[in-house]
Amino acid sequence: MKFTDLSSAEFYQDPYPLYQRIRDDGRLVPIAANTFITGHHDIIEALLLDRKMGRRYLDSIRVRYGEEGIHEPVFQTMSRMFLMMNPPEHTRLRALLMKAFNARQIDLLREVTQAVADELIDALPADRPFDLVSSFTVPMPVRIICRLMDVRIDDASMLGADVGELMQSLEAAPLSADRLASANAAARKLEAYFKDVVAARRRKPGTDLISTLLSVNDDGDTFSEDEIISNVILLFFAGHETTSNMIGNALISLHRHPDQLDKLRAHPELLPRAVSECMRHDSSVQFVARTALEETEVDGVTLPKGTTVFMLLGAANRDPARFENPDKLDIERSESTNRSIMFGGGIHYCLGARLATLELETALGTLLTRLPNLRLTNIDDLQWHPRNTLRGVTSLIATR
Secondary structure, three states: OOHHHHHOHHHHHOOHHHHHHHHHHOOOEEEEOOEEEEOOHHHHHHHHHOOOEEOOHHHHHHHHHOHHHHHOHHHHHHHOOHHHOOOOHHHHHHHHHHHHHHHHOHHHHHHHHHHHHHHHHHOOOOOOOEEHHHHHHOHHHHHHHHHHHOOOHHHHHHHHHHHHHHHHHHOOOOOOHHHHHHHHHHHHHHHHHHHHHHHHHHHOOOOOHHHHHHHOOEOOEOOOHHHHHHHHHHHHHHOOHHHHHHHHHHHHHHHHOHHHHHHHHHOHHHHHHHHHHHHHHOOOEOEEEEEEOOOEEEOOEEEOOOOEEEEEHHHHOOOOOOOOOOOOOOOOOOOOOOOOOOOOOHHHOOOOHHHHHHHHHHHHHHHHHHOOOOEEOOOOOOOEOOOOOEOOEOOOEEEO
């Protein structure tokens, strides 16, 4: 097993056969010095909850790119995000962000989310095929996060493109020189853009999320300028690509299981369970890494301090030891067995999980209600993004 196995055309098209082989190879499979990979649900769940396992982001970059790699601009940008930190820095920044998110009252965004879904569907042509990716799954979460931050909708496409380049930095397999250069350029552009936005909010605060971040004060503790800029970028891409890809993946899973799609149409009350099952069946988030902050043990194996474990969430969600008939989509799968780990676990559990779930339920529910005869015409000829961390398709051609 080597990193390049995760970057073949066959893997991008369908990663699940390789995941099965990795599970068959062992519980913890060596992939580099002091580095393992695993696709077993129980091991991954245990590691996500283990406080001795944490983020050593630049160490994981060092494994794949060498010592010089950690100085690349994109990796430096990523390293400043709270997602990549451990306590106490992580605890402090997450607490401040939670204050901002609580102040925004995410549940009250239901009306905004519904309005965005409706306006995008209103714009779909009635007399010809259309691409759901470019016309719905991508713009929906981008428009919502732009409204949250009061960022110009006209800038959404540009920001989305830059975020897409930035996301390459999360890939397990090392990027080529050209792709790394593109990711570096995107990181510089995003930092410059949001630096200007933050400066404008300081001059004239509003009710948007960025203004809220600037006003957060926890007994005298506030965000620094760099912390705000880096974590605004994090919130933007976390609220963009993961959700847009997941909407597409859910549509694909449902259309490849027409009996389940028909069941959902007949019983819309099953929507929350259907969303959960779709996230399990083909998650947009396929991969995370954790490093032993001190010596720990999992599954009878001692992991010395500094050991990195690459965890295949997509493999865990199809682990037959955890899920009966794991390759089958079953929107009535019992609550006790359908919990996806797409949102991670432990102290790094996704801060935006509630918003992402709301967007997924709204997107699927609105499509099913307003386009009851929706049909995907390229379901047998899908082109998947060449990524191993985030899974999604380049287009979904449909008719109404």
